[in-house]
Amino acid sequence: MTSKEILEDLRQSFLREQKALGIHTALGSLLRTFELSHPNFEGFIFRPAETKSLVLTTEGKFGVDDKQQIRVPENILDFPLSYTIHLLFHEFIHIRQRATPNFSASRPLREFEAYFAGLFSPNRPVIPLSEHLREQFLAAIEKYYQQMTEEEKATVQDKYDLAQKRWPESGDPRFLT
Numbered sequence: 280m281t282s283k284e285i286l287e288d289l290r291q292s293f294l295r296e297q298k299a300l301g302i303h304t305a306l307g308s309l310l311r312t313f314e315l316s317h318p319n320f321e322g323f324i325f326r327p328a329e330t331k332s333l334v335l336t337t338e339g340k341f342g343v344d345d346k347q348q349i350r351v352p353e354n355i356l357d358f359p360l361s362y363t364i365h366l367l368f369h370e371f372i373h374i375r376q377r378a379t380p381n382f383s384a385s386r387p388l389r390e391f392e393a394y395f396a397g398l399f400s401p402n403r404p405v406i407p408l409s410e411h412l413r414e415q416f417l418a419a420i421e422k423y424y425q426q427m428t429e430e431e432k433a434t435v436q437d438k439y440d441l442a443q444k445r446w447p448e449s450g451d452p453r454f455l456t
């Protein structure tokens with residue numbers, strides 16, 4: 280079986296679980312399977328079904344102990360699992376950022392760091408990132424870098440330069456935490 284087939288099988292099993300036990304249970308299994316967790320994560324909230332693109336958002340106050348929820352479309356399990364997992368990882372980076380003491384980075388900086396982690400963090404999901412999603416993450420890195428102040432740009436210059444190299448999948452350096 281290819282990894283794509285394995286993921287499709289898994290997606291089907293989460294869909295069956297959703298049907299039998301509800302979406303909260305199914306998404307809980309999904310998070311456990313891919314080891315996505317944070318003490319401040321409180322659960323999922325839902326927006327109407329989407330067909331074209333998968334949009335996830337983290338909602339909650341910034342603070343070491345403040346609880347966070349991730350809003351997802353109610354048909355989230357209709358999307359390819361590799362896509363869903365990498366986007367959930369991105370939201371869990373935001374949850375971690377919000378729980379960091381005295382965290383005050385601007386939105387461009389927060390997004391830049393989260394997209395960068397999605398490509399380079401050694402902790403990122405081990406399942407393959409599609410070419411489409413990789414291009415989307417690189418475009419986001421570019422967009423948020425351009426929105427930063429010169430001072431902010433200087434703090435992420437090494438990361439930006441690395442992202443610019445557009446390494447091949449096989450040569451992914453994954454050298455940062």
Ligand SMILES: [Zn+2]
Pocket residue numbers: 369373390393
């Ligand atoms: Zn984000």
